[in-house]
Amino acid sequence: MNGISKLLLGLHCHQPVDNFASVVDKAIKLSYRPFFEVVSRFPSFKFSIHFSGWLFDYIRMHDNGLFELIKKCHDNKQVEFFTGGFYEPILASIPSRDRKGQIGKLNDFLHLHFGAKPKGLWLTERVWDASIIDDIVSVGVEYVIVDDYHFISAGFDKRGLGGYFLSENGGNIIKIFPINKDLRYILPFKKPNVVIESIKKNGEVGVLFDDGEKFGLWPKTYEWVYEKKWLEEFLEAFTSDETLTTEHYSEFAAINKPLGMAYLPNVSYYEMGEWSLRANDTIALEHLHSNVVLGYGFETADKFVKGGIWKNFLVKYAESNRIHKRALELAKFADEVDFAEFTESLYKAQTNDALWHGVFGGLYLGCLRDNAYKFIIECENIYKNKNPDKKLIVADINLDGYDEVRFLLSGLTLMFESKSGGQLSEFCLRDRLFNLQNTLTRRYEAYHDKIFNPPAPAPVKEDEIETIHNMDLTKFEHLRDEIAYDWYDKNSFIDHITNDEFCLENFRKCTFKEFGDFANQPFDIDSVCEKEAVFVRKGAIYDDAIDETIVKKSFTVSDNGIGFNILIDTQSKKEYRYVCEMNLHLPDIARVTVNGDSLRNNGCIQNSKIITVEDKVLDKVFVFSFDSAVDTYIYTVDTVSQNEEGFELSNQALCFGFSLPLKQKMTLSGRFDVSL
Incomplete structure (x- = not known):
């Protein structure tokens, strides 16, 4: 050890496809633009960035100043770009051809506008499945970022994860970097000196890749990060400390050997495993984890107490499964229509945001589900125009073992489900690109208990701010009668x-x-x-x-x-x-x-x-x-x-x-x- 601590910092910035312009503009104003305005003044501070393709293109069209500033940072070799699915799908949930197509689309965007050839991939919601390795390697990806929890749940010890490991599928090799959870939870929520000391304590390498929206868009962070100058003070302290340095992931991977081999389970970050369970199981998991922590400590609890997998959302929510399976069905029609317009709408329909629910709205936001169906109907309109005589489909579209009956009419698409009471589950207005049956069932969620019995928030110290995981929930008691x-x-x-x-x-x-x-x-x-x-x-x-x-x-x-x-x-x-x-x-x-x-x-x-x-x-x-x-x-x-x-x-x-x-x-x- 040479006494130098390296920080491999990456930020992931994302907005749902066709999100409200006011929401995206707010994110640009409060988070993306001020971040680059500040960090560009410290050109020696290297970092990596991933923008989902739709968001990046939105910035290009609506905020050329920010787009040029990002380009300047890249030209100065301050920024390394990461690729991913252009419209931010869960890669393991879409067909192989679409995985490669979506990543290739973002690769092309980055090469066209920046001359970049990304080697790293941002894995949407860090949902890992070894089945994606062959496809991502085939489009030029050399390394991917997951959580340290992925490794811990596979039996690794938390200490000794500062670097990257190799994994393979069918002989195709990929490098995997584990994100340090401790850094993820304190940056930017604690004072700069506290964060810097934590980076040093982590040893030679600190790996962090997290949401860019934490820098200004999350509650109370704009005032903390920019108005109170957290980011500026952090960068000044970091760049003036001779025992600290930054590297791009590409640089680190090129000059450092792997720490070993790793075969990881199908998993995401720990919280995702909690959210994907049914409510009663989520509560039971929380109690079990707490009890194991008391008896054996956090590391043992994290290693052996596990939740569900991301695809369980497709079981937990019938509405999510319908959207997902309709997109899978349409992917099979791609060869029949052979239109770029169809593929574009299909890729948009594969976005992840409407398919799950955690600390953000997700599936519960009707506008996100509406957008998913908008793209599905766009695809179906193209397919119907190409196949005007196709008026009826009787098949197991939902892949639940029961046939659905779908009528493709000139103005409507109607679907009835035999498993669900012979009921109408889709009533699509083809001219409005809108599904009248895009409803959502009222379900018991584990967090409802916190409305009836709000936990006392932990006290916030002077050297930190409140996070979204530690809020005063008593102000929501009026919602009890609405449940x-x-x-x-x-x-x-x-x-x-x-x-x-x-x-x-x-x-x-x-x-x-x-x-x-x-x-x-x-x-x-x-x-x-x-x-x-x-x-x-x-x-x-x-x-x-x-x-x-x-x-x-x-x-x-x-x-x-x-x-x-x-x-x-x-x-x-x-x-x-x-x-x-x-x-x-x-x-x-x-x-x-x-x-x-x-x-x-x-x-x-x-x-x-x-x-x-x-x-x-x-x-x-x-x-x-x-x-x-x-x-x-x-x-x-x-x-x-x-x-x-x-x-x-x-x-x-x-x-x-x-x-x-x-x-x-x-x-x-x-x-x-x-x-x-």
Whole structure:
């Protein structure tokens, strides 16, 4: 050891594809631009940078000054660029061809504008899977960055991870650098002298690659990093200390030998493993980890206590799985259309942000899911225009073992799921690139407990700032009454058999009595053709006795909507209420009217044959019409979810319950139409 401590610093900057311009501009103003303005004044301080391709191109088009400043830093050899998937997909979740295509697209961008040929890859959310090695090596990647947790969970000791290791798949070799968690958690949240001392204590090499948004965009960091001059003071102290230096990852890899071989499990950072579990399992994992820490220490707990894997989000959230599997299906159509426009929309649809949920909004942000479906519909429009005679697909699109029925009409794409009650799970407006069924089910999340029992935040010392992991949550107690949980997916044409106690409040809270087994159970596909699908379930009503009950649902599709005929035949002699539930996801609930009246959260309309919903954002009118009068119950489906500011209340859908009496036999017929 020569007494010199090296810091290999990298920053990853990302915004979801087609995010609101105001959000991206704020990130540029508060984080990206001021960071480069400060760090460029210290040209001897080397660092690496990764911008997701869409964000980098946005900066090029909308902030040429920042783009040129980044170019200047690169020309001065201060900056090393990292590549990655252009639209920030989870690489292990997309097909091989698209992995190579997305990385190649960002490589081309960096070479065109900067003359750069990146050797390092930023791994989205550090989701590691050895299956990606062959593809990333084939496009010129030599090294990748993961967390030290990846190594610790594979049996490595935390000490001795300062450098890089080799791994391989089928003989293709990749270098892997482990990020130092201690540095990741203190920079830039503690005073410069504390951070510098920590770098020195880590030995010869400190590896850090983390979110650029921590430098100004995260809560309270702009004031700390720039107004109170944390970054400037840190750079001044670092560059004036003769025992400290910086290197690019490429320089370090070129002159240093590997520390050994490493075969890593399918894993991301520890917190991702927590989030990907079901809520009860997340809580159990937290308790287990705490108990092991008390008995054996942090290193043992981190090594042997593990959560789930990223792909478990596709199991945890049906909505995530639908988006992911639709993108996989469309990837198979690429050869049939052979259009660059199709590939571009497909790559955008593969972005990760809408597929999972952790400390940021993710899946819970309707706008992100809307964007995912926008790109999916763009692809499908191209495919449909190339294949105008393709009007019906019956296949296991969701890869859940059950067939879905999808109608490709001139103005609409409609999909029904046999596994999920013969229900409508996709109603895409092809001209608006919008899916009306892009709803989200209200689920119990582990962090909801913190709203009812907020933990006391740890005291913040004078030499640090509060992080997003240590907030005062008592200010969110008003959200307690907004929390409700659904026991079935929020699709449309959901069949409930209940009683006269059914009312708006227990409907909204999902506490009404359910006697049937039709709302969340599979239906058989009885028949299907280009304009019609029929689903049947032989189930039962569970009351004083178990009475055989059949529900048969016939859907006739047209270019402007769906005709429906729902038949129920039960052996029960008792009187019940049947409720057909429909859920519409709309872009801005504040700009929606029902029967001409502005929506004020919830309401009831008695004995009506027509319900008209007008959406001023989509500029569409949706009409429910019935052959006989029904009672209608309406409420907004709202979720309480975690984000970087704490918690937020978000609208996910507008729910309608169409109710009528049921005694032995019943028929509900009508239409659901849209003005095209």
